[in-house]
Amino acid sequence: MTRTIIINTTGSLHRALRLGLYLFGLMGVATVGFFAWQSFYPVSAATGWSIQTVHSDVPKAASLMPLPDGSLMISQELNDAKGSIVRIHPDGRREVVVGSLSKPDGMFATHGGWVFSQETGNAPVSFLKDGVVTDLFRGENVQGLWVEGDDLYAIEDRKDNGRLLRYRWSDQSLTVLRDQLHEGESITRCTDGRMLYTEKKKGVIRELTSDGSDPVVLTGLNKPTFLMCDERGLWVNEDSTHRARLLLIDKHGQQQTILSFLKAPQSIVRTGDGTYLLAEGGRNRVLKLVRKSLAMASDDAQH
Known part of the structure; x- marks a missing residue:
């Protein structure tokens, strides 16, 4: 069976x-x-520092420029002619200074006005003075700006063929100082005389040298973007969407993480009272960074 x-x-x-x-x-x-x-x-702020939001609802906050009257100029890095440069007055009132821009990014006060860039294809670097905007020269995805006397430096945020440019105010000449950069985003002069610039894709910071060697001064960074130098050292923001940091490298080369868990931070600037303002573009806001000893001294003075 x-x-x-x-x-x-x-x-x-x-x-x-x-x-x-x-x-x-x-x-x-x-x-x-x-x-x-x-x-x-x-x-999260490092020990000895405090952080607070001073301006919210600032779409894609990028570059910051404190003004003597206590107001603040901010570039709002929106694309497709939706971007703008806005002035926030001490009473909180907001004024659009320049509108219909595409990814306005770098700003620098000079020659009685401001130069600003637009991080988009073949857009002009422009000069704003007395309400009049004048185009100076064009670049591809220009981001960081720096001015010294007759020289205006501009760096392009492009994948493999970015350039570092120098514009001369006196004769309107434009010189390519470096090319084939990998996502250059910021250029600045430090208190020790060095001129530094970033290559975000490589995670490095280089020194601009007269012989063209441009040695790497910092490496192993996570998408370094905006640079700023003062007596405390070199400040570096990481343009990462998640868990970005604000770093401080002192004059002895010691690296400290001042802020953690930032989202796409952009520029950091020093204010007249010794505090710092930081544009956190990923959260559409401006943060105020204070050294706690300074905050305590301010509180004592008020009482």
Whole structure:
């Protein structure tokens, strides 16, 4: 007698499919939760520093420029002619100074006005004075600006063929100082005389030298963007969407993380009272960074 045994695999397949879908969904929820945690986790300040939001609802805050009357110029780095340069007055009132810009980024006070860039293809670097905008020269994705006397330096944020340019005010000449840069974003002069610039894609900061060697002075950084120097040392912002940092490298080369869990920070500037303002473009706001000893001294003076 022959016995036939029938194995029903349908139920097992259904159970395996349900388990797979459950695990897949669980992984999706965990992934979304992880990125949400990174986005909303509060900014953390190093010991001895405090942080607070001074201006919110500033779309894609990029460059900052404090003015003597206590107001603040901000570039809002929106694309497709939706960007603008806005002035926030001490009473909180906001005034659009220049509108219909595409990714306005770098700003620098000079010659009685301001130069500003637009980080988009073949856009002009322009000069704003007395309400009149004059185009100086054109570049591809120009971001960082720096002015010294007759020289205006501009750097292009391009993948593999970015340039470092020098414009002369006296004769309107434009010179390519460096090319084939990998996402150059910022250029600045430090208190020790060095001129430094970033290559974000390579994670490095270089020194601009007369012989063209341009040695790497810092490496291993996570998308370094804006640079600023003062008596404390070199400040470096990381243009990362998640868990970006504000770093301070002192005159002895010691690196300290001043702020953690930033989201796409852009410029940092020193104010007249010794505090710092930082544009956090990823969260559309401006932060105020204060050394706690300075804050305590201010409180004591008020009392």
